[in-house]
Amino acid sequence: MTPEIIDLLFPNVLPTPEEIEARYPARQLPEGAVVSRLAPSPTGYLHIGNFYQGFLAERLAHQNKGVFFLRVEDTDQKRRVDGAVQVVLKALAHYHVLPDEGAQEDGSDKGSYGPYTQSLRKDIYQAYAKELVKKGLAYPCFCTSEDLDLMRKVQEKQGLRTGYYGKYAKCRDLSDEEVLANLKAGKPWILRFKSNGDYDKRLVFEDLLKGKLSLPENNIDHVIIKGDGLPTYHFAHVVDDHLMKTTHVVRGEEWVPSVPLHLQLFALMGWTPPKYAHHALLQKLDNGKRRKISKRYDPEANIEYFAEHGYPQTAVLDYLQNLMNANFEEWRKTNPLAPTFDFPVNFSKISNTAGALFDFVKLHSICREVIANMTAEEVYNNTLTWAEKFNVPLADLMKANPDKVKAILNIERGIGTKSRKDLMKWEDVENEVSYFFTKPALDSENLKPLSMDEVRTLASEYANMYSVADDKDAWFGKIKELAVKFGFADNMKEYKANPDNYKGSVADVARILRVLMTGRTQSPDLFAIMQVMGVGEVKKRLTEI
Numbered sequence: 001m002t003p004e005i006i007d008l009l010f011p012n013v014l015p016t017p018e019e020i021e022a023r024y025p026a027r028q029l030p031e032g033a034v035v036s037r038l039a040p041s042p043t044g045y046l047h048i049g050n051f052y053q054g055f056l057a058e059r060l061a062h063q064n065k066g067v068f069f070l071r072v073e074d075t076d077q078k079r080r081v082d083g084a085v086q087v088v089l090k091a092l093a094h095y096h097v098l099p100d101e102g103a104q105e106d107g108s109d110k111g112s113y114g115p116y117t118q119s120l121r122k123d124i125y126q127a128y129a130k131e132l133v134k135k136g137l138a139y140p141c142f143c144t145s146e147d148l149d150l151m152r153k154v155q156e157k158q159g160l161r162t163g164y165y166g167k168y169a170k171c172r173d174l175s176d177e178e179v180l181a182n183l184k185a186g187k188p189w190i191l192r193f194k195s196n197g198d199y200d201k202r203l204v205f206e207d208l209l210k211g212k213l214s215l216p217e218n219n220i221d222h223v224i225i226k227g228d229g230l231p232t233y234h235f236a237h238v239v240d241d242h243l244m245k246t247t248h249v250v251r252g253e254e255w256v257p258s259v260p261l262h263l264q265l266f267a268l269m270g271w272t273p274p275k276y277a278h279h280a281l282l283q284k285l286d287n288g289k290r291r292k293i294s295k296r297y298d299p300e301a302n303i304e305y306f307a308e309h310g311y312p313q314t315a316v317l318d319y320l321q322n323l324m325n326a327n328f329e330e331w332r333k334t335n336p337l338a339p340t341f342d343f344p345v346n347f348s349k350i351s352n353t354a355g356a357l358f359d360f361v362k363l364h365s366i367c368r369e370v371i372a373n374m375t376a377e378e379v380y381n382n383t384l385t386w387a388e389k390f391n392v393p394l395a396d397l398m399k400a401n402p403d404k405v406k407a408i409l410n411i412e413r414g415i416g417t418k419s420r421k422d423l424m425k426w427e428d429v430e431n432e433v434s435y436f437f438t439k440p441a442l443d444s445e446n447l448k449p450l451s452m453d454e455v456r457t458l459a460s461e462y463a464n465m466y467s468v469a470d471d472k473d474a475w476f477g478k479i480k481e482l483a484v485k486f487g488f489a490d491n492m493k494e495y496k497a498n499p500d501n502y503k504g505s506v507a508d509v510a511r512i513l514r515v516l517m518t519g520r521t522q523s524p525d526l527f528a529i530m531q532v533m534g535v536g537e538v539k540k541r542l543t544e545i
Protein backbone atom coordinates (compact mmCIF):
# COMPACT_ATOMS: atom_id res chain seq x y z
CA MET A 1 0.00 0.00 0.00
CA THR A 2 1.15 3.52 -0.69
CA PRO A 3 2.71 5.72 2.04
CA GLU A 4 -0.30 7.99 1.70
CA ILE A 5 -2.68 5.14 2.58
CA ILE A 6 -0.48 4.04 5.45
CA ASP A 7 -0.48 7.57 6.86
CA LEU A 8 -4.24 7.75 6.60
CA LEU A 9 -4.59 4.40 8.39
CA PHE A 10 -2.08 5.29 11.11
CA PRO A 11 -2.02 9.08 11.52
CA ASN A 12 -0.38 9.01 14.94
CA VAL A 13 3.35 8.92 15.59
CA LEU A 14 4.07 5.33 16.55
CA PRO A 15 7.17 3.66 17.93
CA THR A 16 9.00 1.37 15.54
CA PRO A 17 8.95 -2.38 16.20
CA GLU A 18 12.69 -2.14 17.00
CA GLU A 19 12.04 0.51 19.64
CA ILE A 20 9.33 -1.62 21.17
CA GLU A 21 11.49 -4.76 21.19
CA ALA A 22 14.21 -2.81 22.97
CA ARG A 23 11.76 -2.00 25.77
CA TYR A 24 11.12 -5.71 26.33
CA PRO A 25 14.49 -7.41 26.72
CA ALA A 26 14.84 -11.14 27.40
CA ARG A 27 14.04 -11.96 31.00
CA GLN A 28 16.97 -12.92 33.18
CA LEU A 29 15.64 -16.19 34.54
CA PRO A 30 17.19 -19.59 35.17
CA GLU A 31 17.10 -22.18 32.39
CA GLY A 32 13.66 -23.81 32.19
CA ALA A 33 11.89 -21.07 34.16
CA VAL A 34 8.21 -20.68 33.31
CA VAL A 35 6.59 -17.32 32.63
CA SER A 36 2.82 -17.58 32.85
CA ARG A 37 -0.09 -15.26 33.34
CA LEU A 38 -3.73 -14.80 34.17
CA ALA A 39 -5.36 -12.56 31.60
CA PRO A 40 -8.91 -11.79 32.66
CA SER A 41 -11.31 -9.50 30.90
CA PRO A 42 -12.44 -6.97 33.51
CA THR A 43 -16.13 -7.72 33.66
CA GLY A 44 -16.54 -7.40 37.42
CA TYR A 45 -16.44 -11.08 38.02
CA LEU A 46 -13.89 -13.90 38.25
CA HIS A 47 -15.26 -17.23 37.14
CA ILE A 48 -14.16 -20.14 39.30
CA GLY A 49 -12.78 -21.82 36.17
CA ASN A 50 -10.65 -18.78 35.31
CA PHE A 51 -9.51 -18.62 38.89
CA TYR A 52 -8.40 -22.23 38.68
CA GLN A 53 -6.51 -21.50 35.46
CA GLY A 54 -4.77 -18.64 37.23
CA PHE A 55 -3.92 -20.89 40.15
CA LEU A 56 -2.50 -23.47 37.75
CA ALA A 57 -0.50 -20.82 35.90
CA GLU A 58 0.82 -19.46 39.20
CA ARG A 59 1.84 -22.93 40.37
CA LEU A 60 3.53 -23.63 37.07
CA ALA A 61 5.57 -20.42 37.26
CA HIS A 62 6.48 -20.64 40.91
CA GLN A 63 7.30 -24.33 40.83
CA ASN A 64 9.70 -23.55 38.01
CA LYS A 65 11.58 -20.48 39.25
CA GLY A 66 9.60 -18.24 36.97
CA VAL A 67 7.24 -15.30 36.89
CA PHE A 68 3.47 -15.15 37.11
CA PHE A 69 1.80 -11.93 35.99
CA LEU A 70 -1.65 -10.43 35.68
CA ARG A 71 -2.70 -8.81 32.43
CA VAL A 72 -5.95 -6.94 32.07
CA GLU A 73 -7.61 -7.73 28.76
CA ASP A 74 -9.90 -4.76 28.33
CA THR A 75 -9.93 -4.42 24.57
CA ASP A 76 -13.68 -4.91 24.59
CA GLN A 77 -14.44 -1.54 26.10
CA LYS A 78 -18.18 -2.14 26.06
CA ARG A 79 -17.83 -5.01 28.54
CA ARG A 80 -15.43 -3.14 30.81
CA VAL A 81 -16.66 -2.66 34.37
CA ASP A 82 -15.12 -0.16 36.77
CA GLY A 83 -13.48 -1.79 39.77
CA ALA A 84 -13.22 -5.14 38.01
CA VAL A 85 -9.44 -5.31 38.32
CA GLN A 86 -9.81 -4.86 42.07
CA VAL A 87 -12.28 -7.75 42.12
CA VAL A 88 -9.73 -10.02 40.46
CA LEU A 89 -6.83 -8.87 42.62
CA LYS A 90 -8.89 -9.28 45.77
CA ALA A 91 -9.83 -12.83 44.84
CA LEU A 92 -6.23 -13.73 44.03
CA ALA A 93 -4.97 -12.18 47.26
CA HIS A 94 -7.62 -14.01 49.27
CA TYR A 95 -6.13 -17.32 48.14
CA HIS A 96 -2.51 -16.14 48.10
CA VAL A 97 -2.29 -16.73 44.37
CA LEU A 98 -0.04 -13.75 44.01
CA PRO A 99 1.15 -12.27 40.73
CA ASP A 100 4.78 -11.09 40.67
CA GLU A 101 3.93 -8.46 38.09
CA GLY A 102 0.93 -6.78 36.61
CA ALA A 103 -1.85 -4.30 37.09
CA GLN A 104 -2.31 -3.15 40.68
CA GLU A 105 -5.38 -2.12 42.67
CA ASP A 106 -4.57 1.58 42.41
CA GLY A 107 -4.20 1.45 38.64
CA SER A 108 -0.40 1.45 38.69
CA ASP A 109 1.79 -1.35 37.37
CA LYS A 110 4.30 -3.59 39.09
CA GLY A 111 7.04 -5.01 36.89
CA SER A 112 8.90 -3.83 33.83
CA TYR A 113 7.07 -5.68 31.07
CA GLY A 114 4.00 -3.43 31.11
CA PRO A 115 1.77 -1.65 30.65
CA TYR A 116 -0.21 -4.69 31.79
CA THR A 117 -3.56 -3.23 30.73
CA GLN A 118 -4.28 -3.71 27.05
CA SER A 119 -6.11 -0.43 26.50
CA LEU A 120 -2.87 1.32 27.49
CA ARG A 121 -0.94 -0.56 24.80
CA LYS A 122 -2.77 0.78 21.80
CA ASP A 123 0.36 2.29 20.23
CA ILE A 124 2.18 -1.02 20.47
CA TYR A 125 -0.50 -2.98 18.62
CA GLN A 126 -0.87 -0.21 16.08
CA ALA A 127 2.86 -0.15 15.46
CA TYR A 128 2.94 -3.86 14.67
CA ALA A 129 -0.24 -3.65 12.62
CA LYS A 130 1.26 -0.83 10.60
CA GLU A 131 4.27 -3.01 9.92
CA LEU A 132 2.01 -5.77 8.63
CA VAL A 133 0.25 -3.33 6.30
CA LYS A 134 3.61 -2.10 5.03
CA LYS A 135 4.60 -5.67 4.26
CA GLY A 136 1.30 -6.30 2.47
CA LEU A 137 0.24 -8.79 5.15
CA ALA A 138 -2.75 -6.83 6.44
CA TYR A 139 -5.38 -4.63 4.84
CA PRO A 140 -8.29 -2.37 5.74
CA CYS A 141 -11.71 -3.88 5.32
CA PHE A 142 -14.69 -1.59 4.67
CA CYS A 143 -17.43 -4.22 4.78
CA THR A 144 -20.42 -3.14 6.81
CA SER A 145 -22.23 -5.48 9.19
CA GLU A 146 -24.96 -5.76 6.53
CA ASP A 147 -22.33 -6.88 3.99
CA LEU A 148 -21.08 -9.49 6.43
CA ASP A 149 -24.58 -10.72 7.27
CA LEU A 150 -25.32 -11.13 3.61
CA MET A 151 -22.05 -13.00 3.08
CA ARG A 152 -22.90 -15.36 5.95
CA LYS A 153 -26.37 -16.03 4.59
CA VAL A 154 -25.02 -16.84 1.14
CA GLN A 155 -22.45 -19.19 2.63
CA GLU A 156 -25.03 -20.89 4.84
CA LYS A 157 -27.40 -21.34 1.94
CA GLN A 158 -24.69 -23.06 -0.05
CA GLY A 159 -23.72 -25.22 2.92
CA LEU A 160 -20.31 -23.57 3.10
CA ARG A 161 -18.19 -22.74 6.12
CA THR A 162 -18.95 -19.19 7.15
CA GLY A 163 -16.24 -16.56 7.40
CA TYR A 164 -14.14 -13.99 5.61
CA TYR A 165 -12.00 -16.16 3.34
CA GLY A 166 -11.26 -16.91 -0.30
CA LYS A 167 -13.53 -15.12 -2.71
CA TYR A 168 -15.65 -13.89 0.20
CA ALA A 169 -12.74 -11.80 1.47
CA LYS A 170 -13.97 -8.92 -0.66
CA CYS A 171 -11.64 -6.19 0.59
CA ARG A 172 -8.52 -8.31 0.34
CA ASP A 173 -7.98 -7.39 -3.28
CA LEU A 174 -9.13 -3.77 -3.33
CA SER A 175 -6.82 -1.61 -5.41
CA ASP A 176 -4.85 1.20 -3.77
CA GLU A 177 -7.14 3.65 -5.57
CA GLU A 178 -10.26 2.04 -4.12
CA VAL A 179 -8.77 1.97 -0.63
CA LEU A 180 -7.73 5.60 -0.90
CA ALA A 181 -11.14 6.66 -2.13
CA ASN A 182 -12.88 4.80 0.70
CA LEU A 183 -10.59 6.35 3.29
CA LYS A 184 -11.04 9.80 1.87
CA ALA A 185 -14.79 9.31 1.87
CA GLY A 186 -14.49 8.61 5.59
CA LYS A 187 -15.77 5.05 5.36
CA PRO A 188 -15.29 3.14 8.63
CA TRP A 189 -12.76 0.34 8.44
CA ILE A 190 -11.15 -2.40 10.46
CA LEU A 191 -7.88 -4.16 9.80
CA ARG A 192 -7.67 -7.79 8.72
CA PHE A 193 -4.59 -9.90 8.26
CA LYS A 194 -4.08 -11.83 5.03
CA SER A 195 -4.27 -15.49 5.89
CA ASN A 196 -2.00 -17.81 3.98
CA GLY A 197 -3.52 -20.92 5.57
CA ASP A 198 -5.06 -23.80 3.70
CA TYR A 199 -8.18 -25.19 5.34
CA ASP A 200 -7.62 -28.57 3.72
CA LYS A 201 -4.30 -28.97 5.48
CA ARG A 202 -4.02 -29.98 9.14
CA LEU A 203 -2.00 -28.33 11.79
CA VAL A 204 -0.71 -30.63 14.50
CA PHE A 205 0.40 -29.25 17.83
CA GLU A 206 1.04 -30.51 21.33
CA ASP A 207 -1.18 -29.17 24.08
CA LEU A 208 0.23 -29.61 27.57
CA LEU A 209 -3.12 -30.78 28.87
CA LYS A 210 -4.87 -32.23 25.86
CA GLY A 211 -1.91 -33.90 24.20
CA LYS A 212 -1.50 -33.95 20.43
CA LEU A 213 -4.21 -32.02 18.63
CA SER A 214 -4.83 -31.82 14.93
CA LEU A 215 -6.89 -28.95 13.52
CA PRO A 216 -7.43 -27.48 10.07
CA GLU A 217 -5.20 -24.55 9.20
CA ASN A 218 -6.80 -21.15 9.44
CA ASN A 219 -7.70 -19.56 6.12
CA ILE A 220 -9.89 -16.77 7.45
CA ASP A 221 -8.70 -13.18 7.25
CA HIS A 222 -9.45 -12.45 10.88
CA VAL A 223 -9.76 -8.93 12.21
CA ILE A 224 -6.65 -7.79 14.07
CA ILE A 225 -7.53 -4.13 14.73
CA LYS A 226 -11.11 -3.14 15.44
CA GLY A 227 -12.97 0.04 14.55
CA ASP A 228 -11.96 1.73 17.80
CA GLY A 229 -8.28 1.16 17.01
CA LEU A 230 -7.87 -1.49 19.68
CA PRO A 231 -6.78 -5.02 18.78
CA THR A 232 -8.90 -8.15 18.84
CA TYR A 233 -8.09 -10.76 21.48
CA HIS A 234 -6.15 -12.78 18.90
CA PHE A 235 -3.74 -10.04 17.92
CA ALA A 236 -3.34 -8.73 21.47
CA HIS A 237 -2.57 -12.24 22.73
CA VAL A 238 0.18 -12.72 20.17
CA VAL A 239 1.77 -9.29 20.62
CA ASP A 240 1.56 -9.26 24.42
CA ASP A 241 2.66 -12.80 25.11
CA HIS A 242 5.58 -12.27 22.77
CA LEU A 243 6.69 -9.02 24.39
CA MET A 244 6.01 -10.13 27.96
CA LYS A 245 8.01 -13.32 27.28
CA THR A 246 5.23 -15.70 28.26
CA THR A 247 6.45 -19.28 27.96
CA HIS A 248 3.20 -21.01 28.95
CA VAL A 249 -0.39 -19.96 28.27
CA VAL A 250 -2.95 -21.63 30.51
CA ARG A 251 -6.44 -20.73 29.33
CA GLY A 252 -9.92 -22.12 28.78
CA GLU A 253 -10.50 -24.77 26.16
CA GLU A 254 -12.86 -22.47 24.29
CA TRP A 255 -9.67 -21.10 22.70
CA VAL A 256 -8.56 -24.42 21.19
CA PRO A 257 -10.18 -23.72 17.80
CA SER A 258 -8.23 -20.44 17.65
CA VAL A 259 -4.82 -22.06 18.07
CA PRO A 260 -4.16 -22.40 14.30
CA LEU A 261 -4.85 -18.68 13.95
CA HIS A 262 -2.61 -17.83 16.88
CA LEU A 263 0.26 -20.00 15.67
CA GLN A 264 -0.15 -18.48 12.23
CA LEU A 265 0.07 -14.97 13.67
CA PHE A 266 3.19 -15.86 15.67
CA ALA A 267 4.79 -17.21 12.50
CA LEU A 268 3.73 -14.16 10.51
CA MET A 269 5.39 -11.89 13.05
CA GLY A 270 8.49 -14.11 13.16
CA TRP A 271 8.08 -14.87 16.85
CA THR A 272 8.27 -18.09 18.89
CA PRO A 273 4.86 -19.13 20.23
CA PRO A 274 4.38 -20.13 23.87
CA LYS A 275 3.34 -23.60 24.97
CA TYR A 276 -0.41 -23.94 25.40
CA ALA A 277 -2.36 -25.65 28.16
CA HIS A 278 -6.07 -25.54 27.40
CA HIS A 279 -8.17 -26.33 30.38
CA ALA A 280 -11.63 -27.93 30.20
CA LEU A 281 -14.44 -25.87 31.63
CA LEU A 282 -15.88 -26.87 34.98
CA GLN A 283 -19.22 -28.59 34.74
CA LYS A 284 -22.02 -29.55 37.04
CA LEU A 285 -24.82 -32.06 36.99
CA ASP A 286 -28.19 -30.52 36.39
CA ASN A 287 -31.08 -33.00 36.48
CA GLY A 288 -28.68 -35.75 35.56
CA LYS A 289 -27.25 -33.80 32.62
CA ARG A 290 -23.80 -32.29 32.44
CA ARG A 291 -23.53 -28.62 31.68
CA LYS A 292 -20.87 -26.03 32.23
CA ILE A 293 -21.02 -23.93 35.38
CA SER A 294 -22.49 -20.67 34.32
CA LYS A 295 -22.61 -17.22 35.73
CA ARG A 296 -26.28 -17.09 34.95
CA TYR A 297 -27.51 -20.09 36.92
CA ASP A 298 -24.85 -20.89 39.49
CA PRO A 299 -23.81 -18.47 42.22
CA GLU A 300 -20.73 -20.63 42.80
CA ALA A 301 -19.51 -19.76 39.29
CA ASN A 302 -18.24 -16.58 40.89
CA ILE A 303 -15.14 -17.22 42.98
CA GLU A 304 -16.32 -14.50 45.37
CA TYR A 305 -19.16 -16.75 46.48
CA PHE A 306 -16.74 -18.83 48.53
CA ALA A 307 -15.23 -15.87 50.34
CA GLU A 308 -18.65 -14.42 51.07
CA HIS A 309 -19.86 -17.63 52.66
CA GLY A 310 -16.66 -18.13 54.58
CA TYR A 311 -15.27 -21.25 52.97
CA PRO A 312 -11.75 -21.81 54.31
CA GLN A 313 -9.26 -20.83 51.61
CA THR A 314 -7.28 -24.06 52.03
CA ALA A 315 -10.43 -26.09 51.52
CA VAL A 316 -11.29 -24.31 48.27
CA LEU A 317 -7.75 -24.71 46.93
CA ASP A 318 -7.61 -28.32 48.07
CA TYR A 319 -10.96 -28.99 46.50
CA LEU A 320 -9.93 -27.54 43.15
CA GLN A 321 -6.63 -29.41 43.14
CA ASN A 322 -8.47 -32.56 44.13
CA LEU A 323 -11.02 -32.07 41.38
CA MET A 324 -8.40 -31.58 38.69
CA ASN A 325 -5.47 -33.75 39.75
CA ALA A 326 -5.78 -37.50 39.89
CA ASN A 327 -2.87 -37.72 42.34
CA PHE A 328 -3.89 -34.99 44.78
CA GLU A 329 -5.88 -37.11 47.22
CA GLU A 330 -2.96 -39.50 47.63
CA TRP A 331 -0.61 -36.57 48.21
CA ARG A 332 -2.96 -35.04 50.77
CA LYS A 333 -3.12 -38.33 52.70
CA THR A 334 0.65 -38.38 53.03
CA ASN A 335 0.83 -34.64 53.77
CA PRO A 336 -2.29 -33.91 55.81
CA LEU A 337 -1.24 -30.51 57.09
CA ALA A 338 1.01 -29.22 54.29
CA PRO A 339 -0.07 -26.05 52.45
CA THR A 340 -1.88 -26.82 49.20
CA PHE A 341 0.88 -24.87 47.47
CA ASP A 342 3.37 -27.63 48.30
CA PHE A 343 1.54 -30.05 46.01
CA PRO A 344 3.66 -30.56 42.89
CA VAL A 345 1.36 -29.93 39.94
CA ASN A 346 2.05 -32.27 37.08
CA PHE A 347 0.26 -31.59 33.81
CA SER A 348 0.13 -35.23 32.87
CA LYS A 349 -1.97 -35.96 35.96
CA ILE A 350 -4.59 -33.30 35.30
CA SER A 351 -7.90 -34.80 34.28
CA ASN A 352 -8.98 -32.98 31.23
CA THR A 353 -10.99 -35.17 28.93
CA ALA A 354 -14.40 -33.89 29.95
CA GLY A 355 -14.89 -30.93 32.22
CA ALA A 356 -14.51 -31.92 35.86
CA LEU A 357 -17.77 -32.00 37.80
CA PHE A 358 -18.12 -29.45 40.54
CA ASP A 359 -19.53 -31.17 43.60
CA PHE A 360 -20.51 -29.35 46.81
CA VAL A 361 -20.72 -32.59 48.80
CA LYS A 362 -17.04 -33.25 48.25
CA LEU A 363 -16.11 -29.62 48.84
CA HIS A 364 -18.01 -29.64 52.11
CA SER A 365 -16.36 -32.81 53.30
CA ILE A 366 -12.95 -31.23 52.62
CA CYS A 367 -14.09 -28.10 54.50
CA ARG A 368 -15.07 -30.20 57.52
CA GLU A 369 -11.68 -31.89 57.57
CA VAL A 370 -9.80 -28.63 57.20
CA ILE A 371 -11.67 -26.97 60.07
CA ALA A 372 -11.48 -30.11 62.22
CA ASN A 373 -7.70 -29.89 61.92
CA MET A 374 -7.61 -26.34 63.26
CA THR A 375 -7.26 -25.22 66.85
CA ALA A 376 -10.12 -23.27 68.45
CA GLU A 377 -7.89 -20.22 68.27
CA GLU A 378 -7.46 -20.62 64.50
CA VAL A 379 -11.18 -21.15 63.98
CA TYR A 380 -11.82 -18.06 66.08
CA ASN A 381 -9.36 -15.90 64.14
CA ASN A 382 -10.55 -17.04 60.73
CA THR A 383 -14.18 -16.59 61.68
CA LEU A 384 -13.52 -13.14 63.05
CA THR A 385 -11.71 -12.05 59.86
CA TRP A 386 -14.66 -13.28 57.84
CA ALA A 387 -17.32 -11.84 60.18
CA GLU A 388 -15.78 -8.37 60.20
CA LYS A 389 -16.64 -8.20 56.51
CA PHE A 390 -19.74 -10.30 56.20
CA ASN A 391 -21.44 -10.58 59.60
CA VAL A 392 -20.68 -7.58 61.78
CA PRO A 393 -23.05 -8.52 64.68
CA LEU A 394 -21.22 -11.84 64.96
CA ALA A 395 -17.85 -10.07 64.89
CA ASP A 396 -19.02 -7.74 67.67
CA LEU A 397 -20.25 -10.63 69.77
CA MET A 398 -16.95 -12.47 69.31
CA LYS A 399 -14.86 -9.44 70.20
CA ALA A 400 -16.93 -8.85 73.33
CA ASN A 401 -16.60 -12.48 74.47
CA PRO A 402 -13.37 -13.87 73.01
CA ASP A 403 -12.64 -16.41 75.74
CA LYS A 404 -16.14 -17.74 75.83
CA VAL A 405 -16.35 -18.10 72.03
CA LYS A 406 -12.98 -19.87 71.98
CA ALA A 407 -14.20 -22.20 74.72
CA ILE A 408 -17.33 -22.92 72.65
CA LEU A 409 -15.23 -23.63 69.57
CA ASN A 410 -13.00 -25.84 71.66
CA ILE A 411 -15.82 -28.21 72.53
CA GLU A 412 -15.02 -31.64 71.04
CA ARG A 413 -11.90 -30.32 69.43
CA GLY A 414 -8.36 -31.25 69.96
CA ILE A 415 -5.72 -33.87 70.12
CA GLY A 416 -6.76 -37.26 71.39
CA THR A 417 -10.47 -36.74 70.89
CA LYS A 418 -12.29 -37.11 67.63
CA SER A 419 -12.59 -33.52 66.50
CA ARG A 420 -16.03 -32.17 65.71
CA LYS A 421 -16.90 -32.03 62.03
CA ASP A 422 -20.01 -29.89 62.10
CA LEU A 423 -18.39 -26.70 60.81
CA MET A 424 -17.90 -26.31 57.06
CA LYS A 425 -17.43 -22.59 56.76
CA TRP A 426 -17.07 -19.53 58.94
CA GLU A 427 -20.67 -18.68 58.19
CA ASP A 428 -21.71 -21.76 60.19
CA VAL A 429 -20.06 -20.55 63.38
CA GLU A 430 -22.91 -18.21 64.25
CA ASN A 431 -25.32 -21.10 64.55
CA GLU A 432 -22.93 -22.97 66.86
CA VAL A 433 -22.25 -19.99 69.06
CA SER A 434 -25.52 -18.07 69.19
CA TYR A 435 -27.47 -20.31 71.56
CA PHE A 436 -24.85 -19.81 74.25
CA PHE A 437 -25.72 -16.14 74.28
CA THR A 438 -29.42 -16.15 73.57
CA LYS A 439 -31.85 -18.48 75.26
CA PRO A 440 -33.36 -20.55 72.47
CA ALA A 441 -37.06 -20.84 71.72
CA LEU A 442 -38.50 -24.24 72.64
CA ASP A 443 -40.44 -26.49 70.32
CA SER A 444 -42.77 -28.68 72.38
CA GLU A 445 -42.44 -31.42 69.75
CA ASN A 446 -38.85 -31.87 70.81
CA LEU A 447 -39.80 -32.25 74.49
CA LYS A 448 -42.13 -35.20 74.03
CA PRO A 449 -43.37 -37.34 75.68
CA LEU A 450 -43.49 -34.79 78.49
CA SER A 451 -45.92 -31.93 78.60
CA MET A 452 -44.62 -28.43 79.24
CA ASP A 453 -45.64 -28.68 82.89
CA GLU A 454 -43.89 -32.00 83.29
CA VAL A 455 -40.80 -30.54 81.65
CA ARG A 456 -40.84 -27.67 84.15
CA THR A 457 -41.00 -30.10 87.09
CA LEU A 458 -38.23 -32.30 85.70
CA ALA A 459 -36.02 -29.35 84.85
CA SER A 460 -36.36 -27.70 88.24
CA GLU A 461 -35.56 -31.04 89.92
CA TYR A 462 -32.48 -31.30 87.75
CA ALA A 463 -31.50 -27.72 88.53
CA ASN A 464 -31.19 -28.73 92.17
CA MET A 465 -29.04 -31.73 91.29
CA TYR A 466 -26.73 -30.12 88.73
CA SER A 467 -23.23 -29.31 89.92
CA VAL A 468 -20.52 -27.86 87.72
CA ALA A 469 -17.98 -29.79 89.80
CA ASP A 470 -19.28 -33.18 88.61
CA ASP A 471 -17.11 -35.10 86.21
CA LYS A 472 -18.76 -36.60 83.18
CA ASP A 473 -19.60 -39.89 84.89
CA ALA A 474 -21.13 -38.20 87.90
CA TRP A 475 -23.01 -35.85 85.57
CA PHE A 476 -24.48 -38.72 83.60
CA GLY A 477 -25.23 -40.63 86.83
CA LYS A 478 -27.48 -37.77 87.89
CA ILE A 479 -29.31 -37.75 84.59
CA LYS A 480 -29.98 -41.45 85.03
CA GLU A 481 -31.26 -40.82 88.53
CA LEU A 482 -33.53 -38.12 87.18
CA ALA A 483 -34.75 -40.45 84.45
CA VAL A 484 -35.76 -43.16 86.91
CA LYS A 485 -37.51 -40.64 89.15
CA PHE A 486 -39.68 -39.50 86.24
CA GLY A 487 -40.58 -42.91 84.91
CA PHE A 488 -37.89 -43.45 82.26
CA ALA A 489 -35.65 -46.52 82.00
CA ASP A 490 -32.05 -45.74 82.97
CA ASN A 491 -30.74 -47.66 79.97
CA MET A 492 -31.83 -48.32 76.44
CA LYS A 493 -31.71 -52.10 76.68
CA GLU A 494 -34.13 -52.17 79.58
CA TYR A 495 -36.47 -49.79 77.81
CA LYS A 496 -36.45 -51.86 74.63
CA ALA A 497 -37.16 -55.05 76.62
CA ASN A 498 -40.14 -53.53 78.45
CA PRO A 499 -41.31 -50.46 76.57
CA ASP A 500 -44.73 -50.47 78.20
CA ASN A 501 -43.24 -49.99 81.66
CA TYR A 502 -41.58 -46.67 80.82
CA LYS A 503 -42.16 -43.25 79.27
CA GLY A 504 -38.92 -43.71 77.40
CA SER A 505 -35.26 -44.12 78.24
CA VAL A 506 -32.51 -41.98 79.72
CA ALA A 507 -31.70 -40.94 76.13
CA ASP A 508 -35.05 -39.13 76.00
CA VAL A 509 -34.28 -37.30 79.23
CA ALA A 510 -30.86 -36.29 77.86
CA ARG A 511 -32.57 -35.07 74.70
CA ILE A 512 -35.04 -32.97 76.73
CA LEU A 513 -32.17 -31.40 78.66
CA ARG A 514 -30.29 -30.79 75.43
CA VAL A 515 -33.30 -29.02 73.97
CA LEU A 516 -33.63 -26.88 77.09
CA MET A 517 -29.97 -25.87 76.85
CA THR A 518 -29.56 -25.49 73.09
CA GLY A 519 -33.02 -25.37 71.54
CA ARG A 520 -32.08 -28.30 69.31
CA THR A 521 -32.08 -32.07 69.43
CA GLN A 522 -28.56 -32.39 68.09
CA SER A 523 -25.52 -30.58 69.36
CA PRO A 524 -21.95 -31.24 70.38
CA ASP A 525 -21.31 -32.90 73.74
CA LEU A 526 -23.94 -31.69 76.23
CA PHE A 527 -21.71 -32.11 79.28
CA ALA A 528 -19.12 -29.80 77.69
CA ILE A 529 -21.81 -27.35 76.57
CA MET A 530 -23.08 -27.02 80.14
CA GLN A 531 -19.57 -26.53 81.47
CA VAL A 532 -18.91 -23.72 79.00
CA MET A 533 -22.33 -22.20 79.55
CA GLY A 534 -21.67 -21.89 83.25
CA VAL A 535 -23.79 -22.94 86.21
CA GLY A 536 -25.75 -19.68 86.36
CA GLU A 537 -26.95 -19.88 82.76
CA VAL A 538 -27.62 -23.63 82.99
CA LYS A 539 -29.85 -23.17 86.01
CA LYS A 540 -31.58 -20.22 84.40
CA ARG A 541 -32.48 -22.32 81.38
CA LEU A 542 -33.75 -25.08 83.68
CA THR A 543 -35.92 -22.84 85.79
CA GLU A 544 -37.16 -20.13 83.46
CA ILE A 545 -39.26 -22.17 81.06
Ligand code: GLU
Pocket residue numbers: 038039040041073237249250251252
Ligand atom coordinates in the same frame (compact mmCIF):
# COMPACT_ATOMS: atom_id res chain seq x y z
N1 GLU B 1 -9.19 -12.56 28.22
C1 GLU B 1 -9.25 -13.93 27.82
C2 GLU B 1 -10.41 -14.59 28.52
O1 GLU B 1 -10.84 -14.07 29.53
C3 GLU B 1 -7.98 -14.60 28.24
C4 GLU B 1 -7.61 -15.82 27.54
C5 GLU B 1 -6.13 -16.02 27.77
O2 GLU B 1 -5.76 -16.36 28.91
O3 GLU B 1 -5.36 -15.80 26.86
O4 GLU B 1 -10.89 -15.60 28.07
